[in-house]
Amino acid sequence: MIKPLMNLCRTLSLPVIGLLVIVIAICLLVGFASIYKSNQYLLLKRAEIAYSNARERLQLSMQEQHDIEQYLPHYQRLLQTGFIGEEQRHAWIARLHQVGMQHQLFNIDYKIGQQTAYDSKLMLDGYKMHRSAMTLRWGLLHEDDFIHLLSGLREGISPFIVRDCEIAQAPDAEINSQRLQENLIASCVIDWLTLRDASVKVDF
Amino acid sequence: MFAYRQKIIVYVTNQMLMTSLWYGKQYQSHQTYQNEEAGHAAFRQYLSRHKKATIEVVVDAVEEEYQLEVLPHVAGSARREMLTRKLTQFSRNSVYKTAWFMYQETTARKEDAYVLLSLTTPHFLQHWMAVLQSEQALLAGVYALPMLSQFMVREIKIVPPQLLICERLSAGLRQTYLQDGRLRFSRLTPIDNLQTSQLVNCYVAEVEKIHLYLRSQRLINDAFTFQVMLSSIDAEHHAVMEKLEQQGFNCRIANRQDTLKKHDLKQSDVTLYPQLHYLQLLNEVGIKANLAPTEMTKDYRLKHLTNKMYMIAAVIAMIGLCISASLFVQGVNKNEQINHLTNLTNLLQKQHTLLISHLPASPIAGADMKTVVTTAQMLNEQSPIAMMQVISMALKDTPEVKISRLRWVQSNEENMLDGESRALSEQANQASGLDSALLQIGFVDAKVNQFDGDYQQTLAIANRLVTNLRLDNRVKKIEVMQMPVDATLVSQGSTSDQLAIKPASVVFKLKIIFSAAEKEGL
Numbered sequence: 001m002i003k004p005l006m007n008l009c010r011t012l013s014l015p016v017i018g019l020l021v022i023v024i025a026i027c028l029l030v031g032f033a034s035i036y037k038s039n040q041y042l043l044l045k046r047a048e049i050a051y052s053n054a055r056e057r058l059q060l061s062m063q064e065q066h067d068i069e070q071y072l073p074h075y076q077r078l079l080q081t082g083f084i085g086e087e088q089r090h091a092w093i094a095r096l097h098q099v100g101m102q103h104q105l106f107n108i109d110y111k112i113g114q115q116t117a118y119d120s121k122l123m124l125d126g127y128k129m130h131r132s133a134m135t136l137r138w139g140l141l142h143e144d145d146f147i148h149l150l151s152g153l154r155e156g157i158s159p160f161i162v163r164d165c166e167i168a169q170a171p172d173a174e175i176n177s178q179r180l181q182e183n184l185i186a187s188c189v190i191d192w193l194t195l196r197d198a199s200v201k202v203d204f
Numbered sequence: 205m206f207a208y209r210q211k212i213i214v215y216v217t218n219q220m221l222m223t224s225l226w227y228g229k230q231y232q233s234h235q236t237y238q239n240e241e242a243g244h245a246a247f248r249q250y251l252s253r254h255k256k257a258t259i260e261v262v263v264d265a266v267e268e269e270y271q272l273e274v275l276p277h278v279a280g281s282a283r284r285e286m287l288t289r290k291l292t293q294f295s296r297n298s299v300y301k302t303a304w305f306m307y308q309e310t311t312a313r314k315e316d317a318y319v320l321l322s323l324t325t326p327h328f329l330q331h332w333m334a335v336l337q338s339e340q341a342l343l344a345g346v347y348a349l350p351m352l353s354q355f356m357v358r359e360i361k362i363v364p365p366q367l368l369i370c371e372r373l374s375a376g377l378r379q380t381y382l383q384d385g386r387l388r389f390s391r392l393t394p395i396d397n398l399q400t401s402q403l404v405n406c407y408v409a410e411v412e413k414i415h416l417y418l419r420s421q422r423l424i425n426d427a428f429t430f431q432v433m434l435s436s437i438d439a440e441h442h443a444v445m446e447k448l449e450q451q452g453f454n455c456r457i458a459n460r461q462d463t464l465k466k467h468d469l470k471q472s473d474v475t476l477y478p479q480l481h482y483l484q485l486l487n488e489v490g491i492k493a494n495l496a497p498t499e500m501t502k503d504y505r506l507k508h509l510t511n512k513m514y515m516i517a518a519v520i521a522m523i524g525l526c527i528s529a530s531l532f533v534q535g536v537n538k539n540e541q542i543n544h545l546t547n548l549t550n551l552l553q554k555q556h557t558l559l560i561s562h563l564p565a566s567p568i569a570g571a572d573m574k575t576v577v578t579t580a581q582m583l584n585e586q587s588p589i590a591m592m593q594v595i596s597m598a599l600k601d602t603p604e605v606k607i608s609r610l611r612w613v614q615s616n617e618e619n620m621l622d623g624e625s626r627a628l629s630e631q632a633n634q635a636s637g638l639d640s641a642l643l644q645i646g647f648v649d650a651k652v653n654q655f656d657g658d659y660q661q662t663l664a665i666a667n668r669l670v671t672n673l674r675l676d677n678r679v680k681k682i683e684v685m686q687m688p689v690d691a692t693l694v695s696q697g698s699t700s701d702q703l704a705i706k707p708a709s710v711v712f713k714l715k716i717i718f719s720a721a722e723k724e725g726l
Contacts, residue, residue: 026524033531067570
């Protein structure tokens with residue numbers, strides 16, 4: 001009983017060992033190949049991400065170059081007019097006088113309020129918007145005087161928002177083109193806006 | 205490993221042994237050995253030259269027994285035990301016996317039909333088997349020659365319901381009876397040195413004998429005579445056929461020439477050893493039944509198992525190599541893509557570095573600069589002047605109307621009223637933020653001059669102004685806040701009364717909401 005069993009074991013030992021060796025070798029080979037492929041896959045993904053990032057960076061830089069080239073002159077003009085930086089209310093008042101003189105307007109009453117923070121969704125790194133409300137009241141000979149003042153203020157100084165304007169007939173006024181008199185009364189509220197460095201604290 | 209494909213099919217009779225060597229399906233050669241000492245020694249030498257060849261033994265002898273058994277349909281160990289018990293009952297003393305499955309009954313019980321075969325007193329076989337065992341030949345099986353008959357009739361496509369194959373082989377005249385193409389009974393009659401006329405008579409006598417035997421066994425009846433098939437290889441087949449037909453037997457000749465050509469067997473070899481055709485059939489078909497006891501075929505089965513393991517190892521190796529190669533190729537391809545992408549990335553980085561070095565000096569980022577500039581431009585676009593232009597255009601067609609008051613306001617409230625304070629509108633504007641889409645709303649107080657008491661005409665003038673304003677696509681909506689006729693007041697009087705003093709002018713009020721889309725134009 002034992003001898004045939006030993007013969008059987010002896011006969012089958014070589015193919016069994018051979019089969020085992022082959023299976024182990026193939027498993028190792030396939031495992032190694034699989035790891036190699038997985039590593040290459042990861043490296044490829046990294047290379048793709050790096051390429052994508054580099055392309056995005058280049059596109060951003062190109063956009064940056066384009067924006068700077070296109071908007072730098074305008075930006076410098078805004079710097080000069082006081083839209084960016086400290087508000088130049090003296091310049092505004094001077095401009096008001098200048099426009100009044102230029103178009104021979106009647107007396108312009110103005111009042112500029114205290115500068116306050118402007119709650120805007122406009123997001124700029126390092127900048128914050130502020131407003132100074134100005135109330136204007138002046139007499140008009142005719143409607144063109146209204147246009148002359150608003151248009152004149154826009155030239156050469158900081159931009160502003162016109163909030164509210166009213167033109168009404170002057171009380172007891174009768175229109176007579178032969179007489180220089182205030183036929184209409186105009187009043188406006190405008191916001192002079194400035195962009196200031198957010199790091200500079202302003203006490204309101 | 206490839207020597208394993210060598211096969212020696214041995215044909216054994218009482219007198220002699222014939223070896224036929226096959227390589228794959230190709231017949232190579234044959235040798236004959238007499239059943240004596242010299243023959244045994246020569247056979248031993250022959251085997252020693254073909255150590256790795258598989259051996260199959262076909263026995264063609266008179267010492268044989270057949271019995272059809274219909275047994276219950278069982279499987280597994282129950283089937284093995286049942287067949288062992290039946291075989292022991294069938295042939296207690298024989299070593300070479302088997303139960304060969306034939307068919308399954310179509311009845312409800314689906315019983316299995318087996319043909320039990322045994323070599324009853326195989327003394328002539330002992331010497332040859334001893335040689336095989338001593339040479340440790342790889343004996344795959346031992347078969348009775350009639351077991352191959354049913355494969356032969358299928359090959360030559362002659363399968364009548366009842367057929368008697370009558371053929372002369374080296375051992376003698378072999379008659380095998382098949383029912384529906386399946387083995388039922390076989391008988392060998394040794395023929396020694398008979399003249400042709402004697403031979404023909406012998407054929408006829410043997411067929412008549414077996415006819416009587418089959419009738420006695422109730423395998424056939426009078427009404428249904430079997431067909432006798434003669435081989436074209438037999439030189440006497442025409443004479444035998446003529447004689448048998450005279451006796452009333454239905455005969456036909458099986459043309460074996462085509463089959464021989466197909467299998468590349470020489471006519472001369474087959475004429476001399478007609479059993480070669482059967483040996484060739486055994487080489488091609490696999491018979492599951494085996495007369496040899498399992499101990500005798502142990503070496504072959506072991507070798508078969510070993511070879512299967514080598515085959516499995518080879519297949520695993522091949523599949524593994526293919527998978528590994530495929531994975532490596534994919535990895536290498538990815539490596540090429542990585543190199544390509546790395547080169548492109550480096551190029552982009554160089555371009556980026558070059559661009560950065562030539563970028564104009566700027567106090568803030570380009571995107572922020574763009575936002576600042578566009579915001580400033582947007583602020584300058586908002587003015588009541590455009591509204592004045594719209595109203596001025598509309599008034600050209602209604603010179604009777606005079607504007608007494610005009611208010612322009614930016615608000616995010618469409619329902620804002622003229623009476624609402626300026627402070628409220630300021631608050632709303634500020635809360636909504638610079639970048640919200642604010643509505644531009646105009647309030648107009650107007651009057652129709654030179655009123656002559658005709659309210660209908662005055663209404664028509666006011667409506668004309670409203671219509672003209674609506675024609676301008678910058679106007680989104682107009683609400684008439686107050687019509688020239690004030691319907692809110694209570695009017696009381698009598699037609700006999702004198703008409704009240706007519707006012708010099710009538711006043712009406714409008715609210716104009718401008719389209720947000722047209723904001724830039726305003």
